[in-house]
Amino acid sequence: MATPEQVVIIGSGPAGHTAAIYTARANLKPILFEGYSAGGIPGGQLMTTTEVENYPGFPEGIQGPELMQAFRKQSLRFETRIFTEDVTRADLSKRPFVVASSQREVAAQTLIIATGATARRLNLPGEKTLWNNGMSACAVCDGALPIFRGKALVVVGGGDSAAEESTFLTKFASKVYLVHRRAALRASKIMQERVLKHPKIEVIWDTVVEDVLGEEAVSAVRLKHVKTGAARELACGGLFYAIGFDPNTSLFKGQLDMDDHGYLITQPGSTVTSVPGVFACGDVQDKRYRQAVTAAGSGCMAAMDCERWLAEHAAR
Numbered sequence: 001m002a003t004p005e006q007v008v009i010i011g012s013g014p015a016g017h018t019a020a021i022y023t024a025r026a027n028l029k030p031i032l033f034e035g036y037s038a039g040g041i042p043g044g045q046l047m048t049t050t051e052v053e054n055y056p057g058f059p060e061g062i063q064g065p066e067l068m069q070a071f072r073k074q075s076l077r078f079e080t081r082i083f084t085e086d087v088t089r090a091d092l093s094k095r096p097f098v099v100a101s102s103q104r105e106v107a108a109q110t111l112i113i114a115t116g117a118t119a120r121r122l123n124l125p126g127e128k129t130l131w132n133n134g135m136s137a138c139a140v141c142d143g144a145l146p147i148f149r150g151k152a153l154v155v156v157g158g159g160d161s162a163a164e165e166s167t168f169l170t171k172f173a174s175k176v177y178l179v180h181r182r183a184a185l186r187a188s189k190i191m192q193e194r195v196l197k198h199p200k201i202e203v204i205w206d207t208v209v210e211d212v213l214g215e216e217a218v219s220a221v222r223l224k225h226v227k228t229g230a231a232r233e234l235a236c237g238g239l240f241y242a243i244g245f246d247p248n249t250s251l252f253k254g255q256l257d258m259d260d261h262g263y264l265i266t267q268p269g270s271t272v273t274s275v276p277g278v279f280a281c282g283d284v285q286d287k288r289y290r291q292a293v294t295a296a297g298s299g300c301m302a303a304m305d306c307e308r309w310l311a312e313h314a315a316r
Contacts, residue, residue, distance in 0.1 A: 004096035004107035005031050007306055010087050010251075011114030013044025014292045015282025017071035018299030019112045019306075024078035026307050031106060032075065033099070035086045035115075042084060043068035044116050045283075046292060049132065051145055055292055067292075092255045092275050110277045110310060112302045113264065115248040117283040117290070121241060122156065126212040130239075134218025137241045139165035141291070143172055147217065150174055151237025154221050156209055158182060162242035163191035169240070170200040177234065178203045181226055204234075212239050247284050256280075263287050271302040277313075279305050 007023045009016050012034030023030040034042035046052065049064030075082065085101035096107040119137035121127060127135065136142040153173040155166045158180040166178045178195060183205050185192050195201050204223065211222040220233045247263045257265040257274035264280040266272055271279040281302035282295035
């Protein structure tokens with residue numbers, strides 16, 4: 001195998017590209033595997049987001065794919081070597097680590113994991129045409145967009161995320177319907193109280209969403225009561241999934257410490273994982289914030305942690 005690379009990065013969202021920019025400027029000559037996501041397009045979850053209004057520096061907003069293209073151009077400007085390939089194998093049992101795609105095998109002194117997380121979907125028939133046209137998996141990201149303001153909105157879920165997103169959407173919606181398949185919420189007691197006492201929120205119990213309806217944008221959802229089988233349509237201007245995320249960590253099972261949900265565990269206040277020389281940033285280790293700006297910030301942290309680790313171990 002060739003001489004080990006100083007830094008290999010897996011992932012091409014805000015975290016991965018920020019890590020690339022910082023390590024490249026530190027003359028570490030990073031390699032970045034941008035892989036495939038969002039239906040075969042590298043770039044992370046923002047590739048499926050239309051208007052991004054909350055990323056600093058863009059007062060008029062910016063399209064998600066346009067923002068990620070800017071990230072990529074900046075990585076290339078500092079001579080990051082980018083491979084549009086999926087990583088299919090990672091061996092972290094010894095250094096140098098081995099990272100492989102179907103086309104190449106690379107040895108790495110350090111590894112930065114920025115593989116992100118994937119929002120769970122219901123795979124409704126109408127998703128293909130209405131996703132990003134009144135459908136979203138992130139109320140905090142998209143709830144303030146003009147398409148949702150002043151309209152009745154539907155949230156699917158029953159945990160803390162669903163309760164938080166329902167409460168958040170009341171700032172913009174005329175009414176929020178929280179659809180839950182059971183007769184009781186799984187959310188913490190305090191979050192349940194906020195939902196149940198809020199005048200703008202109505203919980204629809206024992207019910208599932210069978211489809212989302214609309215021509216160019218969401219206009220209604222089709223609901224089904226799980227006990228009686230009764231179906232009905234509910235007019236609304238938006239549908240939000242709050243049914244969880246799955247971190248993209250299958251490559252690292254049995255090699256890195258993870259929590260019960262599969263998120264990589266990092267030392268508090270750092271991006272350091274359970275294996276020395278391996279760092280994790282972005283949504284792959286963040287199940288709380290899950291924002292582009294926090295992902296980018298943690299990418300910066302990972303790059304700085306990585307650079308210091310290399311300096312301490314004289315791996316340059």
